[in-house]
Amino acid sequence: MSYSNRVKDLYRNQLSEIQNAGIYKEERFIHSPQAADIEVEFPSGASIKKVINMCSNNYLGLSSHPDVLKAAHEGLEKRGYGMSSVRFICGTQDIHRELENKVTEFLGTEDTILFPSCMDANAGVFEAILTSEDIMISDRLVHASIIDGMRLCSAQHDTFKHSNMEHLEEKLQLHADKRIKLVITDGVFSMDGDLAKLDEMVQLCEKYDAMILVDDSHSSGFIGKTGRGTHEHFNVVGKIDIITTTFGKALGGASGGCVSGRKEIVQMCRQKARPYLFSNTISPVIVAGVLRVFDILSSSTERRDKLEKNAAWWRKGLTEAGFILKEGNSPIVPVMLFNAKLSQDFSKDLYNEGIYAIGFFFPVVTNGQARIRTQISAGHEIHHLEKALNAFIKVGKKYEILGLTKEEIIAKYGI
Numbered sequence: 001m002s003y004s005n006r007v008k009d010l011y012r013n014q015l016s017e018i019q020n021a022g023i024y025k026e027e028r029f030i031h032s033p034q035a036a037d038i039e040v041e042f043p044s045g046a047s048i049k050k051v052i053n054m055c056s057n058n059y060l061g062l063s064s065h066p067d068v069l070k071a072a073h074e075g076l077e078k079r080g081y082g083m084s085s086v087r088f089i090c091g092t093q094d095i096h097r098e099l100e101n102k103v104t105e106f107l108g109t110e111d112t113i114l115f116p117s118c119m120d121a122n123a124g125v126f127e128a129i130l131t132s133e134d135i136m137i138s139d140r141l142v143h144a145s146i147i148d149g150m151r152l153c154s155a156q157h158d159t160f161k162h163s164n165m166e167h168l169e170e171k172l173q174l175h176a177d178k179r180i181k182l183v184i185t186d187g188v189f190s191m192d193g194d195l196a197k198l199d200e201m202v203q204l205c206e207k208y209d210a211m212i213l214v215d216d217s218h219s220s221g222f223i224g225k226t227g228r229g230t231h232e233h234f235n236v237v238g239k240i241d242i243i244t245t246t247f248g249k250a251l252g253g254a255s256g257g258c259v260s261g262r263k264e265i266v267q268m269c270r271q272k273a274r275p276y277l278f279s280n281t282i283s284p285v286i287v288a289g290v291l292r293v294f295d296i297l298s299s300s301t302e303r304r305d306k307l308e309k310n311a312a313w314w315r316k317g318l319t320e321a322g323f324i325l326k327e328g329n330s331p332i333v334p335v336m337l338f339n340a341k342l343s344q345d346f347s348k349d350l351y352n353e354g355i356y357a358i359g360f361f362f363p364v365v366t367n368g369q370a371r372i373r374t375q376i377s378a379g380h381e382i383h384h385l386e387k388a389l390n391a392f393i394k395v396g397k398k399y400e401i402l403g404l405t406k407e408e409i410i411a412k413y414g415i
């Protein structure tokens with residue numbers, strides 16, 4: 001053991017650089033279950049405060065739903081707490097396979113393989129199905145876990161400008177000679193809340209003999225008429241070769257993820273995907289909970305319908321109040337402030353008004369694109385949204401930005 005002062009200083013210097021840049025991340029402790037109303041403690045010592053949660057991925061309000069809790073309890077009783085094994089040794093129960101089948105049916109795919117998380121699904125899928133003769137062509141704004149997964153894969157890599165179909169087509173032509181071409185995108189992009197143009201992408205992939213992978217983590221359960229995801233929204237169910245998604249957001253919010261799609265691709269993952277082969281199986285408690293989530297979603301579209309209404313209400317309210325939003329039709333609603341410090345001050349003032357929403361700035365989003373990202377949930381009632389809207393308006397008036405154009409806000413606060 002040698003943890004020298006030299007090494008210690010190295011880390012300390014890096015940490016103070018992060019702090020000085022104002023991007024040091026601090027956790028807040030939540031003292032209640034995940035819900036629309038939560039109790040939050042800031043580590044800086046302020047007392048616990050009841051606030052309305054506007055920044056969780058609990059889109060369908062299922063994270064603490066009594067039926068899901070009940071199913072998880074039953075799972076615990078009947079199948080135990082943990083499996084102490086990876087899937088292929090002795091970590092597969094009947095309910096794991098049942099969940100895989102249920103996901104397949106829900107997404108309208110051919111087969112599904114569970115992973116400990118969607119991060120793991122993305123870490124495993126590329127290397128399992130591609131070699132150095134192949135090319136991955138990804139949207140420039142894909143999620144970090146896809147970027148890491150591509151790094152772990154020996155295939156060649158290229159990108160296209162965000163949602164730019166002309167550029168994607170150029171890249172498909174450029175790489176026409178590759179053995180396998182895989183186009184890669186998020187279904188809903190988490191920072192802007194916009195949807196990938198899946199209908200156009202599927203057409204291009206058919207024209208140029210390419211496969212397509214969609215990470216639907218911010219869509220599964222609520223985008224599309226019956227909540228199947230972005231492929232349902234764009235009417236391309238059955239045409240997406242690979243869907244990766246998480247159970248850690250709308251689908252109960254515990255953890256776990258999957259790769260769902262073409263049968264042979266799922267089989268290849270079962271043989272070769274390293275997070276599947278070398279990381280522990282999803283706990284039976286969670287499997288039982290997610291199974292119930294799919295029952296709830298398959299029996300009624302009530303929750304995704306409520307979410308859609310809530311999100312529309314929220315967008316309309318903010319727009320009429322004079323805020324600038326990123327356009328989109330997902331429950332991710334970014335309120336644009338452009339200036340980094342303004343986004344932090346705004347967030348603090350909201351918190352004092354009892355509204356918990358985080359300000360994002362560079363490097364999480366492009367420089368000069370600082371914002372408060374709000375996320376709407378089916379767990380929100382109109383009274384939550386009304387209180388939140390009033391707080392936004394009050395703070396917006398304080399900073400005198402209501403009704404201003406982007407240029408006017410930037411002229412006032414800089415970027």
Ligand SMILES: *Cc1c(COP(=O)(O)O)cnc(C)c1O
Nearest residue numbers: 117118119143145217246248257
């Ligand atoms: C959240 C997210 C993930 C990671 O999901 P986990 O199951 O929490 O690992 C992967 N991809 C996208 C697009 C995400 O938004």
